[in-house]
Each structure stands twice: as structure tokens, then as C-alpha cells.
Amino acid sequence: MLDYESEINTPNPVxxxxxxxxxxxxxxxxxxxxxxxxxxxKFAIGHHMAFPTLSSKERVTTDLLTALADDHSYERVxxxxxxx
Numbered sequence: 001m002l003d004y005e006s007e008i009n010t011p012n013p014v015x016x017x018x019x020x021x022x023x024x025x026x027x028x029x030x031x032x033x034x035x036x037x038x039x040x041x042k043f044a045i046g047h048h049m050a051f052p053t054l055s056s057k058e059r060v061t062t063d064l065l066t067a068l069a070d071d072h073s074y075e076r077v078x079x080x081x082x083x084x
Contacts, residue, residue, distance in 0.1 A: 010083055011051035013060045015043040017080045025081070031057040034064050038072040043082075060084050 008014055008025040015034065016025055019042070028046040035042050045060050047053045063084045071078050 008081055008083070009048075011048050011053075013045065013047045013053055013055050013084045015045045015060070015064045015082045015084070017078060018042040018044060020080050023081045031060070034061050036068045036072075036078065037065070038068065039078075041068075041078055043068075055084060 002021050002024075004024040005022045008016070008023060009027050013031075014025050014028055016023060016028075018033065025046065027048055027050065029049045030044055030046045033042050033044055043064060045057065045064060047055070047060075064082060067082055068078060070076075
């Protein structure tokens with residue numbers, strides 16, 4: 001098991017960049033993996049297991065892809081996590 005520097009425990013859906021050890025979200029159920037079309041970085045997306053969400057997997061995927069495209073257009077490095 002990896003040792004992470006921090007943990008996200010928000011009731012909101014999140015995405016966590018794969019292959020990094022800074023942050024994880026163990027209370028979130030995995031919806032799947034989304035790949036950035038600009039650089040092929042991969043992100044796990046999911047929702048908190050104890051809190052219902054109005055967001056769908058498709059909505060979170062769309063929001064993540066928008067955030068990743070914005071990062072590229074502003075020449076920013078992707079964050080290790082995004083909250084939606």
C-alpha cells in the first residue's frame with residue numbers, strides 16, 4: 001500500500017491523478033478512469049460512498065475534461081486532484 005501525504009474526504013465527487021503519492025480519496029467509490037486527451041495523464045473519478053450526489057459519472061467526466069483542457073490552454077500543470 002502506498003503512503004500518501006494527504007487524504008481528501010469531501011462529500012463532493014473528485015478526480016485523483018493516477019501514479020502520484022501526494023493525495024488519495026479512500027472514502028470515494030471509483031467510477032472509472034478518464035484520460036487527458038492532451039497529454040494522456042490518467043485520473044480516477046468517483047463519489048463519496050456515504051453521501052449521495054446529484055452529479056453523474058458523465059457530468060464529472062465532462063467537468064474534468066474541461067478542467068484539463070483549461071490547464072493545457074493556460075500552460076498549467078495538472079493538479080493531483082480536482083473536486084466537483
